[in-house]
Amino acid sequence: MRVLIAPDRFGSTLGPTQAATAMAAGWAAGAPHDDVRILPLSDGGPGFLDVVQRALGGVTVATTVSDPVGREVPAAVLVVDEGHRRTAWVETSQATGLHLLAADERDPGSTSTWGVGQLVDTALAEGATRIVLGVGGGATNDAGAGMLAALGAGPSSVLARGGLALTDAPGDSLLGLPSVLDRLSGVELVLATDEETPLLGLSGTSAVEAPRKGASPDLAQRLEFALGHFTDVLARSLPSPPLDLLTGRPRRLDREPGAGAAGGLGFALLALGARPVGAVAEVLRVSGFSVAAAGSDLVVTGTGRLDWTALRGSVVSGVAEATMETARPVVCVAGECLVGRRESMTLGLAGCYAVADTPREVEAMVADPVATLEARTARVARTWSPAR
Structure with missing residues (x-):
């Protein structure tokens, strides 16, 4: 049997390629007579760059950027030449990822997206005319203000101190925004995310995402107010606000699906003219998933946690x-x-198999994620491809 193994990352323990390699080893142990191929995938979060390079090749440009609390960390931009177009692929979680912070450092009120601006600068310095930014897995909640500051839109003393500091942002905080837009006028920006969260409101990023990053209910409310104020500052600073094609009125970028991605980083990218695309769909396209799946008898995907959030806009659902x-x-x-069998079948899965069902199994999985994933995949292989 021809088996295609195409997983996402498993939380912060295994990247997509590591997970695919472990699953392939497990399948080979359980069904050594099968022909196994791996195709790691990503939703735009950690591992995005590795997955894209595996599919497209290209040159990795190493750099150093600031992490969410201002420390220097290694990062990279993938540059791919496609005919006369040079595309730079950016994994924003290299600068904003939650995995970069210890548990006691997770404070979405003070973390900044400054490092994302540095990654965009690197892409521009390499002559990119198209920049695709995989957005996901961030620890920030500053509406992309730090990124805008790093690109020269305004002072870092105001914009790069985290979302909470935006409460007092004066109306002239983004005087440099027109210059940034001029600099990017010949560059196609692509916002690759499957998050549909708006920036503000009860379903906005401060209400929904900030608590997962360490925000208390009180801090989440204060961030909501701060980001609301910042949207007004940015709207007044745009030289030519984007218009709604139906009404002819200025679009409310804060209400756009994906504006709340990565703590509002999506909002700032939309303000810079970025075109939103589904990250999973883009990865499936560049990796040639449809052809690979058609040439297989069985597709095996994977993820760290299959819950209700994975039923839409995830690698598994894609x-x-x-x-x-x-x-x-x-x-x-x-x-x-x-999730139950009904939900997984509705999603289109013929089966869902957990590595860990009990607290003891969860502990074992955390202690040795590779061995436990291999062992579970081997059992699945014996179920789906029994020896003759």
């Missing part, structure tokens, strides 16, 4: 939907399966 077009079965191996 793989399940794309595999339906090829009429091939798809199963999922997850660190934890927190």
Whole structure:
């Protein structure tokens, strides 16, 4: 049997390629007679650059950027020449990722996206005319103000101190924004994310995402106010606000789907003219997933946790939907399966198998994620491809 293994990362323990390699080893142990191929995937978060380079090749340009609290960390931009167009692929979590911070450092009121601006600067210095930014897995909640400051839109003393500092941002904080827009006028910006969160409101980034990054209810409310104020500052600073094609009125960028991605980083990118695309769909396209799935008898995907958030806009849901077009079965191996059989079948999965079902198994998985993932995948292989 021909098996395609196409997982996402498993939380912060295994990247997409590491997970795919472990699953392939497990499948080979359980069904050594099968032909196994790996195709790591990403939702735009950690591992995005590795997955894209595996698919497209290109040159990795090493650099150093600021992490969410201002420390220097290594990062990279992937540069790919496609005919007469040079595309730079950026993984924003290299500068903003939650995995860069210790538990006691997670404070979305003070973390900054300054490092993302440095990554964009690196891409521009390499002559990129198209920049694709994979947005996900961030620890910030500053509406992209830090990134704008790093690009020269305004003073770092106001914009790069985290979302909470935006409460007092004066109306002239973004006087340099027109110059930034001029600098980017010949560059196509692409916002690659599957998050549909708006910037503000009860379903906005401060209300929904900030608590997961360490915000208390009180801090989340204060961030909501701060980001609301910042949207007014930015709207007044745009030289030519984007217009709604139906009404002819200025668009409310804060209400756009994806504006709340990565703590509002999506909002700032939309203000710079970025075109939003689904990160998973983009990765599936560049990796040639449909062709690979059509040439397989079974597709095996994976993720750290299969819960209700994974039912839409995730690698698992993207793989399940794309595999339906090829009429091939798809199963999922997850660190934890927190949805029932009805939900997984609705998603298009023929089966969902958890690495850990009990607290003791969770501890074992955390202690040795590779061995436990291999062992579970081997059991799945014996179920789906028994020895003759």
